[in-house]
Structure formats: structure tokens, C-alpha cells
Amino acid sequence: MSRLFRFSSARPRHPEVEAWLAGHDPMRVVARPWFERIRTLGPDVRELLHDGHPTACVEDAAFAYVDAFSAHASIGFHEGAALPDPVGLLEGGGKRMRHVKLRWGSPTNEAALRDLIGAAYVDMRGRLAAGE
Template identity: 60%
Template sequence: MHDHPGPLGQLAQHWFEQMRACGDDVRELLHDGYPTACVGDAAFAYVGAFRAHVNVGFFRGAELSDPAGLLEGTGKSMRHVKLRPERPVDHEALAALTAAAYADMKERAASETER
């Protein structure tokens, strides 16, 4: 993410900061080369900076409510939002997805701990 100067790097850094700000229990690591936000050991979101866009991805994105229709992908569980500097993004809707992904994973991690 830091290897992408200009708008792409700024987008990636901004959204990873949003993930970090979800809670005091958010940990970060590199997973497959992408900055990833976790609750404990459970990953909930990542940022991937590419040549022409940035993906903000959610590990359980297929299960998230997405009234703004931002999520893309057809995998069993993962979904992402593709951001391009020249296209406006619904910041409020993406922030809500990020918060929902965090809350979902926090709840999953808590229920696993209770078992």
C-alpha cells in the first residue's frame, strides 16, 4: 500500500485506517501480501492496492447487508469494493460495511471463545 504513491496509495491508507479505527482489539498483519485487519486471529477485512484501483475486501462479505450495492465478487464468502481515484465512492456506505464486517467477526470470535 505504501508502494503506491498518489491517489491509489492515499485511498488504500485511508480505508486501512478506517479498519484500524473499528476497535481497540483490531490487529493487523500481512495476509498474502495484503494489509489485513483482524479481531484476534480472525481476519475481517483487507486492502489491496493495484495498478489502477484499490480493493477494500471483506472475508465474510457475502453475508453482509449491502443496501448501496457496493460489494463485488461471486466467491462463497469473500466480497470486495473496487475503488478508483476518478470515481466517487459512497464513503458512508463503505464505512458502514467496514463497521459491520468488524462487528460480525467480533461476534463470531466471541462465540468461538465461549465454546
């Protein structure tokens, strides 16, 4: 049995994700460009709304998500504990998942976050190729 978080209903440009991203909540506005970046990683990226937030998959295996809260937005990674994070952006102490918090008025190391997003995608493609 796979230990990956899989969603058979993931598909390109899911309408529920489109509706979430179109929301005007200020922290959704912060999260939106990061999810748009996730969408561009490859032709095998699929998406769905899971637990109320946009979740991106490689084929059907979840690798990243965004969410918006009153004080911050989060960019999360389902296998984030395994990702290289040389500048220390990732937060969380769980067995597998990690996230980056984005706050108004706080600078974000955008290059490092882009690297994390790319690494999460490559990592999940590798896991799928290995048959996890």
C-alpha cells in the first residue's frame, strides 16, 4: 500500500480551486501567485480542493497546497520533511508535512520558496517513479 496521499479526483484547473483562488480575502491574494506557480511545474500537475484549500498533485499524488488564515497564508508540502531547506523556511514538526508561513509586512525569501516548490514537485515525481 502506498504511503502517499492520493486523490483520484484531481484534475487540471479544477473549478473549485478556481473559485477559491478568485476569492478576495487578503491572504488568498497572498497565496494565489504561489499556487499559480505550482500549476506551471509540469503537464502532470493536477489539483483539487481538499479540506477547504487548493491542493496540487503530481498525477494523483498530493505534493503541495496553499491556505489562507486571518494572519498568514501557508504554502505546504505533503512530503516537506524530506525537502532540502538551506535557509530554514519550513515550519512544522510532523513526520512528513511542512509549511511556509507568509505574513503581511514580513519579507519572504522568494527564491528559496520557488526552490522548495520545485523540489517538492521533483521529489513527488521521483516517489511515483520509484513506485511508492
